[in-house]
Amino acid sequence: MSILTNIKNRWNDYLKKLAEANKRSFGDQKLDCCDLNRPHQSTNSPAAEDQFSVNSSRRNESSQ
Structure with a gap:
C-alpha cells in the first residue's frame, strides 16, 4: 500500500x-477568452479604435 x-x-x-x-x-479572476494574451485596453482608447478599423477593413477586403 x-x-x-x-x-x-x-x-x-x-x-x-500546477495550481x-x-x-x-x-491571476484570480475568471478566465475569459477576450482577456487572455491581450493587453488591457479600454474600448474608448484610440488604440482600440484603430484596431477596430483595421479589423473592419480586413473583413471588407475578404468579402470582396
Missing part, C-alpha cells in the same frame, strides 16, 4: 504546483 500512497502524494504535489503556476500566470 505504501506505493499507492507515494503515487497519491506525488500526484497531489503536482496538482498543487500555483496557473495562479501566477492568470
Whole structure:
C-alpha cells in the first residue's frame, strides 16, 4: 500500500504546483477568452479604435 500512497502524494504535489503556476500566470479572476494574451485596453482608447478599423477593413477586403 505504501506505493499507492507515494503515487497519491506525488500526484497531489503536482496538482498543487500546477495550481500555483496557473495562479501566477492568470491571476484570480475568471478566465475569459477576450482577456487572455491581450493587453488591457479600454474600448474608448484610440488604440482600440484603430484596431477596430483595421479589423473592419480586413473583413471588407475578404468579402470582396
